[in-house]
Amino acid sequence: xxxxxxxxxxxxxxxxxxxxxxxxxxxxxxxxxxxxxxxxxxxxxxxxxxxxxxxxxxxxxxxxxxxxxxxxxxxxxxxxxxxxxxxxxxxxxxxxxxxxxxxxxxxxxxxxxxxxxxxxxxxxxxxxxxxxxxxxxxxxxxxxxxxxxxxxxxxxxxxxxxxx
Amino acid sequence: xxxxxxxxxxxxxxxxxxxxxxxxxxxxxxxxxxxxxxxxxxxxxxxxxxxxxxxxxxxxxxxxxxxxxxxxxxxxxxxxxxxxxxxxxxxxxxxxxxxx
Numbered sequence: 001x002x003x004x005x006x007x008x009x010x011x012x013x014x015x016x017x018x019x020x021x022x023x024x025x026x027x028x029x030x031x032x033x034x035x036x037x038x039x040x041x042x043x044x045x046x047x048x049x050x051x052x053x054x055x056x057x058x059x060x061x062x063x064x065x066x067x068x069x070x071x072x073x074x075x076x077x078x079x080x081x082x083x084x085x086x087x088x089x090x091x092x093x094x095x096x097x098x099x100x101x102x103x104x105x106x107x108x109x110x111x112x113x114x115x116x117x118x119x120x121x122x123x124x125x126x127x128x129x130x131x132x133x134x135x136x137x138x139x140x141x142x143x144x145x146x147x148x149x150x151x152x153x154x155x156x157x158x159x160x161x162x163x164x
Numbered sequence: 165x166x167x168x169x170x171x172x173x174x175x176x177x178x179x180x181x182x183x184x185x186x187x188x189x190x191x192x193x194x195x196x197x198x199x200x201x202x203x204x205x206x207x208x209x210x211x212x213x214x215x216x217x218x219x220x221x222x223x224x225x226x227x228x229x230x231x232x233x234x235x236x237x238x239x240x241x242x243x244x245x246x247x248x249x250x251x252x253x254x255x256x257x258x259x260x261x262x263x264x
Contacts, residue, residue: 109231131216131219135220
């Protein structure tokens with residue numbers, strides 16, 4: 001494609017993608033039916049179906065973070081004429097927090113670390129795996145509400161052409 | 165060692181904040197070696213007292229704080245197990261590394 005799509009259609013696309021990830025996350029969470037928090041012993045007793053749902057959760061948690069961090073956030077900065085593409089990611093997050101689009105830059109960075117940490121399975125430390133899963137399950141609704149906050153601003157832009 | 169004094173101070177103070185004053189941090193890997201290139205910061209932390217959920221959170225907060233303070237970059241964290249057998253990697257890190 002040689003034409004650069006303007007922000008509007010890219011915004012629509014990324015919002016749709018994020019909603020898909022959220023739907024999959026919610027489905028996996030519901031299917032898991034875990035009594036939180038889970039222990040190392042619980043982790044070792046997980047059946048194949050549960051492991052499948054957990055894998056889905058982790059995968060979609062990562063995909064949602066990537067879609068938001070790499071595409072939705074820069075797009076929102078762009079429509080606010082605040083985008084400097086060369087700016088480091090963490091500086092963009094700080095800017096988004098200052099603009100009131102995300103509640104906390106630090107929280108976002110911690111979620112990124114949580115995603116990395118939870119992606120590693122420690123065969124000899126089921127307790128660590130269990131704690132990482134507990135943290136993921138706690139983080140998910142908060143991540144979804146950050147998305148809803150940003151999506152609200154995005155929809156306002158899409159409807160009126162401005163964010164005010 | 166290819167870390168500035170300011171960076172070392174940030175790593176030490178962040179470790180103390182997150183893991184407690186008794187925690188120790190070792191720099192190993194390519195940044196510990198003046199002759200090597202490469203960007204990853206490899207850190208090994210020795211601490212006592214944190215386990216389970218608190219430890220999982222501490223690791224996350226440590227890395228997040230470091231990245232916010234030092235800039236986004238690859239930082240790998242190895243924990244010395246508090247109540248379990250160390251692995252060969254811990255020994256290798258100690259041999260090649262520098263306590264900060």
